[in-house]
Amino acid sequence: MMEPTKIRPKLVYSPGYDIRWLGIEKLHPLDGCKYGRTWKVLLDRFGDKLQSATITPTAATVELLQTIHTPEYLQQLTNSHYVAQVLELSSLDWVPNGILDRHVLQPMRLATMGTVIAAETALETGIAINLSGGYHHARRDLGAGFCVYSDIAIAIASLRQSGQLTATDSIAIIDLDAHQGNGLARIFECDRTVHILDMYNQNIYPQDRRAIERIDRNLPLTSGTRDAEYLDKLQQYLPSFLSSIERPKIAFYNAGTDIYEDDPLGRLKISAEGVLARDRFVFQTLVAARIPVVMVLSGGYTSESYQLVAKSVGEVWETWGL
Ligand SMILES: [Zn+2]
Incomplete structure (x- = not known):
């Protein structure tokens, strides 16, 4: 069993995570360079120590993607029109697929492998953070909402394939992104060893009723929810969720920052201090329960x-990494 004293957080990051090409990063509200920017702030602050605790992934292979995604779906991704639709960027229709693949899908395949590596690592070190990933709307045969590859589902499949997890080992997904993680709920619709807690704004995308029925601990919020209510709910329900299920061998934490008060898509009103308090609570709770945690952005x-x-x-670095 992992001891809290042995926690050695690791980061997973590649400069290739950033999506920047001909101003594509300006077309979507997503900051395509937030991964590199985050890395730079952390590197300036922690320097060599952080660098030596960082793993650089290579891109996920087709074989790995096929542990979750159908061959037909992966074939569809060679069609620019389809990819543009998934990315919600219809203006990319005209772009040759090879270019989209290199500049948009390749960073996502790197990030997908990043989540796989972070998951393998967390089992040994207690905490691993992939500075990207968290594509929780992607399904086996459908991309949506800027999510192409289901990195968390692929990581779970990979851990099972390698024998690091058995098919019956309990797994937790804690999804605190502002949007409901409907892709993951659908992928694991019939797989009850994966336990899902999802707290999200029910007034925004995707409003997927079938997916909502699958969530083990469903915590819908309304637009404009503020810190006190948000943190109260989290503090009340995360511990009870964890004690209501078989002790998870690993927890995936989808730490979307679109709950932030200025976020144009999330429409919640959580302050910067609130976001920090949320993340602190999740890490402290999981570390205290000795559950390895993988965080994705x-x-x-x-x-x-x-x-x-x-x-x-x-x-996290100051608490456990230094
Ligand atoms: Zn979101």
Whole structure:
């Protein structure tokens, strides 16, 4: 069993995570460079120690993607029109697929592998943070809401395939992105060893009723929810969720910062201090319960998103990494 004293947080990051090409990063509210920006803030603050605790992934292979996604779906991703639709960027229709693949899908395949590596690592070190990923709307045969590959589902499949997890080992997904993680809920619709807690704004995308029925601990919020109510709910329900299920061998934490008050898509009203308090509570709860945790970034659509992430990750480093 992992001892809290042995926690050695690791980061997973590649400069290739950033999506920047001909101003594509300006077309979507997503800051395509938030990954690199977060990394730079952390590196400036922690220097060599952080660098030596960081793992650089290679891109996920087709074989790995096929542990979750259908061949037909992966074939569809060679069609620019389809990819543009998934990315919600119809203006990319005209772009040759090879270019989209290199500049948009390749960073996502790197990030997907990043989540796989973070999951393998967390089992040994207690905490691993992938500075990207969290594509929780992607399904086996459908991309949506800027999510192409289901990195968390692929990581789970990979751990099972390698024998690091058995098919019956309990797994937790704690999804605190502002949007409901409907892709994951659907992928694991019939897999009850995966336990899902999802707290999200029910007034925004995706409002997927079938997915909502699958969530083990469903915590819908309304637009405009503020810190006190948000943190109360989290503090009340996360511990009871964890004690209501078989002790998870690993927890995936989808730490979307689109709950932030200025976020144009999330529409919640959580302050920067609130975001930090949320992340602190999740890490402290999981570490106290000796559950290895993998954090992924998921949504966050303001120019300050990277600062929020860097603050939370920085605190993890100060608490357990130094
Ligand atoms: Zn989101």
